Amino acid sequence: MAQEISFTPSTVEQVRAAVADTRASHPRLLVTGAGTASGWGAPAEPADAVIDTTSLTGVLKYAPSDLTIAVRAGTPFTTVQETLAEAGQRVVLDPARARRGATIGGLLATADAGPLRTAFGSLRDLVIGTTVVLGDGTVARSGGHVIKNVAGYDLAKLFHGSLGTLGVVAEVVLRSHPLPPAMCTVAVEAGAVEAFDLAGKVVMTGLEASALEWSGGRLLVKLEGTPEGVEQRERELCRLAGATARVLTAEEADAAWAGVAAIADGVQGTTVVRIGTMPAAGPVLVTRMVAAGAAVASSMAIGVHTVRFAGGDHDELLTQLHAEFGAAVTVLRRDGLSADRGWGPPPAPVRVLQAIKRQFDPAGRFGAGRFSPWLEDEERAS
Amino acid sequence: MPQRLHAEFVEAVGADAVASDPVALRSYECDGLTGFRVVPSLVLVPRTAEAVAAAVRVCAKHDVPFVARGAGSGLSGGALPVADGVVISLQRLRSVVEIDVVNRRAIVEPGVTNVDISRAAAPYGLYFAPDPSSQQVCTIGGNVAENSGGAHCLKYGFTVHHIHSAEVVLPDGSTTVLGGDSPQLGGYDLLGAFIGSEGTLGIATRITVKLLAKPAAVKTLVADFPSVEQAGDTVSAVIEAGIVPAAVEMMNALAIKAVEAAVDAGYSRDAAAALVVELDGPQAEVDAQFAQVKRLCEEFGATKLRIPASAEERALVWKGRKAAFAAVGRISPNYFVQDGVVPRTQLATALTRISELAAGAGLRVANVFHAGDGNLHPLVLYSEAAGEHERAETLSRAIAELCVDLGGSLSGEHGIGTDKVCSMPRQFSEDDLATMARLRLAYDPAGICNPGKLLPTPRLCGERPGVYQPHPLEAAGLIERM
Ligand SMILES: Cc1cc2nc3c(=O)[nH]c(=O)nc-3n(C[C@H](O)[C@H](O)[C@H](O)COP(=O)(O)OP(=O)(O)OC[C@H]3O[C@@H](n4cnc5c(N)ncnc54)[C@H](O)[C@@H]3O)c2cc1C
Ligand SMILES: Cc1cc2nc3c(=O)[nH]c(=O)nc-3n(C[C@H](O)[C@H](O)[C@H](O)COP(=O)(O)OP(=O)(O)OC[C@H]3O[C@@H](n4cnc5c(N)ncnc54)[C@H](O)[C@@H]3O)c2cc1C
Numbered sequence: 001m002a003q004e005i006s007f008t009p010s011t012v013e014q015v016r017a018a019v020a021d022t023r024a025s026h027p028r029l030l031v032t033g034a035g036t037a038s039g040w041g042a043p044a045e046p047a048d049a050v051i052d053t054t055s056l057t058g059v060l061k062y063a064p065s066d067l068t069i070a071v072r073a074g075t076p077f078t079t080v081q082e083t084l085a086e087a088g089q090r091v092v093l094d095p096a097r098a099r100r101g102a103t104i105g106g107l108l109a110t111a112d113a114g115p116l117r118t119a120f121g122s123l124r125d126l127v128i129g130t131t132v133v134l135g136d137g138t139v140a141r142s143g144g145h146v147i148k149n150v151a152g153y154d155l156a157k158l159f160h161g162s163l164g165t166l167g168v169v170a171e172v173v174l175r176s177h178p179l180p181p182a183m184c185t186v187a188v189e190a191g192a193v194e195a196f197d198l199a200g201k202v203v204m205t206g207l208e209a210s211a212l213e214w215s216g217g218r219l220l221v222k223l224e225g226t227p228e229g230v231e232q233r234e235r236e237l238c239r240l241a242g243a244t245a246r247v248l249t250a251e252e253a254d255a256a257w258a259g260v261a262a263i264a265d266g267v268q269g270t271t272v273v274r275i276g277t278m279p280a281a282g283p284v285l286v287t288r289m290v291a292a293g294a295a296v297a298s299s300m301a302i303g304v305h306t307v308r309f310a311g312g313d314h315d316e317l318l319t320q321l322h323a324e325f326g327a328a329v330t331v332l333r334r335d336g337l338s339a340d341r342g343w344g345p346p347p348a349p350v351r352v353l354q355a356i357k358r359q360f361d362p363a364g365r366f367g368a369g370r371f372s373p374w375l376e377d378e379e380r381a382s
Numbered sequence: 383m384p385q386r387l388h389a390e391f392v393e394a395v396g397a398d399a400v401a402s403d404p405v406a407l408r409s410y411e412c413d414g415l416t417g418f419r420v421v422p423s424l425v426l427v428p429r430t431a432e433a434v435a436a437a438v439r440v441c442a443k444h445d446v447p448f449v450a451r452g453a454g455s456g457l458s459g460g461a462l463p464v465a466d467g468v469v470i471s472l473q474r475l476r477s478v479v480e481i482d483v484v485n486r487r488a489i490v491e492p493g494v495t496n497v498d499i500s501r502a503a504a505p506y507g508l509y510f511a512p513d514p515s516s517q518q519v520c521t522i523g524g525n526v527a528e529n530s531g532g533a534h535c536l537k538y539g540f541t542v543h544h545i546h547s548a549e550v551v552l553p554d555g556s557t558t559v560l561g562g563d564s565p566q567l568g569g570y571d572l573l574g575a576f577i578g579s580e581g582t583l584g585i586a587t588r589i590t591v592k593l594l595a596k597p598a599a600v601k602t603l604v605a606d607f608p609s610v611e612q613a614g615d616t617v618s619a620v621i622e623a624g625i626v627p628a629a630v631e632m633m634n635a636l637a638i639k640a641v642e643a644a645v646d647a648g649y650s651r652d653a654a655a656a657l658v659v660e661l662d663g664p665q666a667e668v669d670a671q672f673a674q675v676k677r678l679c680e681e682f683g684a685t686k687l688r689i690p691a692s693a694e695e696r697a698l699v700w701k702g703r704k705a706a707f708a709a710v711g712r713i714s715p716n717y718f719v720q721d722g723v724v725p726r727t728q729l730a731t732a733l734t735r736i737s738e739l740a741a742g743a744g745l746r747v748a749n750v751f752h753a754g755d756g757n758l759h760p761l762v763l764y765s766e767a768a769g770e771h772e773r774a775e776t777l778s779r780a781i782a783e784l785c786v787d788l789g790g791s792l793s794g795e796h797g798i799g800t801d802k803v804c805s806m807p808r809q810f811s812e813d814d815l816a817t818m819a820r821l822r823l824a825y826d827p828a829g830i831c832n833p834g835k836l837l838p839t840p841r842l843c844g845e846r847p848g849v850y851q852p853h854p855l856e857a858a859g860l861i862e863r864m
Contacts, residue, residue, distance in 0.1 A: 041568070065618055066725045066756075088624060117565065124571055125543055132817075140817035141810065146723045148540070148755040149791040150529050150578050151798055151809055152836070153818045157574030166570070178624030200484065204507060206598030208663050229667030236664075276566025280484045303485075303564035327568045343568055349558040353569050355824035360817075374569070 006050040011072075012131055012139060012170040015056065019168065019365075020137030022049055029135075029365050031164035033074060033106030036097040039333045040110050041163045042342035045369035051168055053105055059083050060171065061145070068128065068145055070173040073105030080104060080174070089176040092120040092210075096261035105169040111161035115211035115222065115260060118299050120177075123160060129173035130156040132166070135365035139170075147175055158356060165367035165375065166360045180224035183210075185253035186237050188219045189244035192283040192290070192298070195219040199300040201240055207233050214286070215260050215297040263297040263308045266333035271314040272306065275321060276328035279303040292317070312336060318344075342372035354378050383423045387444055391424060391468070394436035399474075401425040410469050413454040413461040414516075417718075417775075418800050422449070422463035427471045431491075431549065431557070431587035437470055438585065439555030447830045450585045452493060452521030456528060457719050458799025460580045460835055467830075470585060472523050478502040479588070486593045487546055492523030492586050496530075499591060508593035511538040514795070515704040523586050529578030531795040533629040533703065534660070536754035538594070540795070542577040549588035550576065553826040557587070575821065580797050581832040583825040597662035600628075601672045602696045605684040606653035610634050610749070613655040614729040616682040617753045620659065621726070623678065625671050630754035631658040631703050637710070637748040637761070644709035647702025648695075650686060657684075657753070658703055706750045707761065714746070714763035716771075718778040722785030723794040726756040735784055736760055743777040745770065757794035758785065783808050798836045804843035806836075 005026065007018035019029065026048035032038075033053050056074030063069075064087040071080055077091075077098045084090050094114035095107055102112070104123075108130075113122035120126070129143030132155065142155035159169050190198060195214040202209050202221060211222035219241075223233045238245040248256060266272040277285055282303050286296045289307045298305040309317060314336035321329045322344025329344055331337065347353070353371075357378040364379045383402070392400050401407065402424050411419040428434045441448045447467035454461050463469050475491035478498065482488065483506045488499055496517040499510040513532035514520055520530070526548060531540045538544075547561030561573035576583055607613040613632050620627065633641065633656050638649045649656050659675050661668045679687060690696040710717050724732045733749070740747040740762075748761040760781050764774035782792050782802060786809045792802050806815060819837055834842055 063725060063727065065622055065727045067621065068725070111571070121543065122565065124565075124574055125539065134817065138813050138817060140814050142814065142818065144789075144791050144809070146725055146756055146790050146794075148531060148535070148723050148752070148757045148794040150540075150795055151792045151802075152806065152814070153821050154542075154575055154578055155817065155821070157571040158821065160571040160574065161568065162570050178626065181624070203486070204595045206595055206664060208597075208667075225664070225667045226670040228670045229664055232666035233664050274566055276562060276564035278485055278563040281563075304566045328562055328564065328566055330566065330568050347562070347567060347569055349560055349572055350569075351556075352552070352558065352572055352824065356570060356572075356821065359820040359824040371569070 004048060004050070006052050008052045008055040010055040010057070012133065015051065015133045015168050015170045016137050016139050018051055019133050019135060023136070027363065027365055028368055030367060031168050033103035034076065034101040036100045036102045037106060037110050037112070037332070039331065041331065041370045042372040043339065043369055044367055047368070053103060053168070056170065064089060067147065067176045068173060069176055070129070070145065070171060071104055073169045073172050074103050076101050076103055077107060084176050085179065088179050090179050091126055091174050092116055092177050093123060093126060096264035099261065100265070104172050108156070108160055108169055108172060109162050109164050115213040115257070115299060117304060118212050118301050119208070119210045124157060126175050127156045127172055128175050130159060130169055131171035132159060132168065133170050134167040135361045135363050143173065145173055163367055163370040165357065165370050167366060182227040182230040183222065183224040184230055184234055185248045185256060186221045186223070186234060186241070187246050187248055187256060188221065188241040189217060190214070190219050191217070192286045196279070196283045196300050198241055202237065203301055205236070205240060207237055212299065212301045213260055213297055214300050215263065219300070220256055220260070260297045263295050264306045264332060266308055266335070269335050270308050270310050270333060271318070271331070271336035272308045272333035273318065273321065274330045274332055275305045275307060275325050277303040277305065277325065306332070309336060315341060343374055346374045350374055387446070388424070390440045391426060391437060394440050395426050395428040395433040399427045399429060399433065401427065410451065410454070410463060410471070413456040413459060415457050415459040415799070415801055418459045418462050420463045420465050422469045423466055424468040425471060426468055427474055429474045431475065431551070434470060434585055434587050435551045435555055435557050437468070438551050438553065441468065441830055442553065442555045442828065445828060445830060447833050449832050450523065450527070450581045452524030453495070453519045455516045455520045456524060456797065456799060457721070458793070458797040458801040460528065460797050460799035460832070462800045464833060472521060475587065481506060483508070487590050488593055489588065489590050490522055491588060493521050496520050496522060496525055503593050507596055509596060510591055511544055511594050512541045515707065522589050522591065526577050526586050526589060527579065527581045528795065528797045531752070531757070533631055533700070533752065536630060536752070537626050537628045542574060544592045545573065545577060546590040546592060548573060548576065548586045548590070550584040550586050552584045553828065553831040580799060580836045582822055582836050584831065599665040599668040600660065600662040600696070601668050602658065602660040602690050602699060603676065603679070604649065604688040604699055605657045605659070605679040606650045606686040607655040607657065607684055610655040610733050611730050612683045613657045614733070614753065616657060616679055616684070617729070618726065619678045619682060620675055621754070623674060625674065627659050627675070627754060628662040629658065629660040630752070632656070632751045632753040633703070633706065634749040636713070636746060637706055637750045640709040640713045640748060641702045641706055643712045645702045645705050647698050648688065649702055653685070658699060710748050710761045710763065714765070716764050716766045718762040718774055719796070720758065720760045720762065720778050720781050721793045721796040722758050722782045722790060724756045724758065724785050724788045724790035726754070728788045728790070729753065729756060732758065732784065732788055736781055739777055739780050739784070743773050745774055745777055752794070755794070756790065779805060800835055803834070803836065803838050806838050
């Protein structure tokens with residue numbers, strides 16, 4: 001095997017050259033961003049070369065009036081937010097990893113999102129165009145610079161959650177939103193079941209909460225909008241939620257949301273998984289996880305739960321979760337898992353996943369191991 | 383069609399679900415884009431998802447091309463039959479299987495109309511957000527295939543933002559489920575890539591859609607302007623003020639005249655442009671921002687503001703807007719609907735260029751747009767009888783390609799279908815298109831699922847697909863093609 005080397009391209013053309021020129025010499029590539037999610041999915045197998053995207057940075061085009069921004073994929077998410085903030089805008093996404101320097105490409109490749117997913121989804125819902133580089137050096141664009149666009153297939157969707165196994169995401173065009181002039185967080189003491197009921201009521205009353213996150217025995221409700229609107233909604237929410245509702249000060253709110261992010265981050269020695277369920281199945285699951293000693297942050301209204309286990313060996317727990325929730329379980333941090341622990345039962349369309357891998361990466365160049373065992377045969381196709 | 387094959391289809395779906403007499407076949411020869419017509423060999427109207435799968439298995443076994451069909455309201459020739467193929471109509475699969483109130487979703491069959499989902503959800507205070515103007519007739523299967531939008535997609539997004547999962551019959555006749563109970567699912571976003579794939583990756587046979595709670599408050603205004611440019615500037619000002627309206631629609635003089643002739647919706651017949659702005663959400667948010675929108679309209683020269691006082695009056699405003707395409711039939715014997723998108727800041731340039739192109743062609747163009755997201759629906763008016771067809775078609779294509787040149791897209795919601803397939807090389811390079819073809823090959827290696835649509839083929843568009851040439855502005859680094 002060739003000696004492992006690292007490429008740090010700073011333009012699409014350099015990505016293309018690095019990928020194309022190494023076809024024979026370094027067939028197996030690992031795409032890396034800031035390294036904030038190296039534990040996601042299954043462990044990557046050793047590669048012959050690394051395509052390090054951390055120099056693939058910069059805003060290519062920002063049109064505030066069109067609410068769109070085009071960036072190179074290695075740009076840290078926080079840099080994008082800073083650029084947008086100068087024009088009073090943001091990308092409505094708040095993944096925990098942003099604070100640790102996660103890149104736009106890495107966030108897209110991991111399908112990551114934070115509590116704002118309740119109202120705004122993930123990058124899947126915010127990316128309007130991509131440029132990708134495939135293993136044979138093909139540079140392909142899809143989507144564009146306009147928010148509304150149905151011309152051609154939306155390839156960005158395939159790269160959402162691809163964990164670096166289809167190719168390199170080199171450029172991304174994102175939809176931006178105006179920054180809300182006012183915001184507040186209301187915390188309501190509640191068990192998981194009560195929190196789920198309350199979250200449902202908040203949704204049905206049309207309060208348009210941006211986030212409804214249950215964690216540590218309370219439901220955190222984020223309200224964003226005009227100062228008048230936020231104030232009115234805050235009052236209505238407190239009325240709805242009863243005596244334990246409390247409007248947090250700015251510092252308290254920051255601390256509360258940082259606590260939620262810390263669960264996704266994990267720390268040395270922990271295992272972190274994200275589990276998807278029917279929303280109504282959330283309370284039972286999270287109650288059980290809490291009873292088993294886990295820390296949980298749950299987007300109650302949409303059934304996305306981030307669970308952190310501390311101390312020891314979590315193989316058995318993961319086996320149980322896989323049996324119950326199948327492909328809706330993603331590992332985010334794997335300190336308590338055996339080294340070769342991969343994904344659980346595959347999703348129903350696993351044959352389609354495999355066919356896509358074969359079409360986009362027929363030589364099996366990218367990210368071998370990341371989807372183990374779902375893509376094993378395809379990775380050996382070469 | 384050979385007798386043996388016919389018999390296999392009968393066995394797959396039942397004799398009463400196979401239509402082969404010439405009159406029945408004729409009624410499927412086109413969709414809403416009536417300029418293209420192909421009579422299929424056979425039409426299947428299965429009653430169950432299993433029968434759909436059985437029919438596709440027969441197609442796969444014998445390499446028979448098939449085309450899924452919902453209501454046939456598509457405007458890009460997506461459901462245009464293939465001559466030697468079968469049409470699989472989903473019209474009989476039209477039950478709302480379940481409204482799951484707690485999880486705010488509905489499980490529906492693909493032939494259910496868009497509006498029937500909201501109707502079924504209404505007793506629970508819920509609705510399905512995407513609202514194409516054709517919502518009374520178009521099916522959810524068609525919406526999924528086209529990633530349809532509607533007047534309210536500026537705030538609420540498109541069909542792709544409102545689907546949890548879909549049971550799909552793949553082109554080999556096997557059945558799978560894309561998506562899941564929540565957005566959290568390992569692997570590539572196959573559901574997202576399926577939505578908007580124009581019936582080329584498989585047939586959706588059961589769809590779980592997201593339902594939203596009705597907004598607490600809704601406020602709408604209609605503002606008349608002395609020019610479309612002023613109306614356009616107002617839209618930009620609203621967006622720049624940080625407001626995301628639920629909907630911002632614009633009509634030009636010709637479109638207003640047509641609508642009033644057809645519906646009498648109360649638009650001012652003498653206005654050069656009318657803007658419909660709707661805000662929805664929590665009461666205090668709506669109140670604060672509505673005041674701001676009113677102020678901006680006045681500042682930018684609105685000559686009249688009309689604020690519907692009741693839900694009925696508001697419905698009438700929307701009835702007028704949604705009837706615009708049909709209404710144009712009142713003022714012209716024939717018309718083409720275009721569907722290009724430009725970055726919103728290019729709206730004024732696009733409109734000026736469209737007028738110039740129209741003047742050059744000696745034809746009239748009525749304009750209806752989803753102004754908030756730069757999605758234009760120029761309606762090219764012409765007379766078949768007067769021999770204007772070809773000129774109108776050329777003008778219509780020139781308008782779509784103009785949108786691409788201005789940094790936009792060939793289609794905002796109606797799809798590429800048959801209509802725009804040969805313009806695709808204008809927007810995408812050969813490598814882009816070849817990469818898209820890889821996705822199609824992954825699903826349909828035999829090439830039997832709605833062939834000829836979405837991606838250009840040498841057979842349809844000449845020896846080679848038109849060669850990609852960078853636009854002068856692109857070469858100069860002023861615009862980018864993505
Ligand atoms: C000391 C040390 C220890 C290490 N230990 C481990 C280990 O235990 N396990 C392990 O797996 N790796 C390990 N690595 C490898 C290292 O973590 C990789 O550099 C890491 O995968 C990079 O971060 P990331 O790409 O996951 O980060 P992110 O940027 O968060 O990327 C996450 C995922 O997205 C993909 N991705 C990122 N950017 C793009 C893009 N532009 N286009 C397409 N896909 C993209 C990646 O392939 C990855 O799957 C270690 C490295 C060092 C230096
Ligand atoms: C007056 C008028 C106004 C319109 N306004 C709008 C608008 O505001 N916004 C908008 O987005 N569109 C609009 N349209 C276009 C059209 O209504 C939409 O594209 C609609 O989604 C098509 O649905 P359908 O059931 O008629 O599909 P069809 O026309 O029957 O089919 C459309 C495509 O979907 C495929 N298809 C159908 N069912 C399935 C299925 N179950 N599985 C897989 N593929 C399938 C077909 O093969 C075809 O490619 C309008 C059309 C008209 C006539």
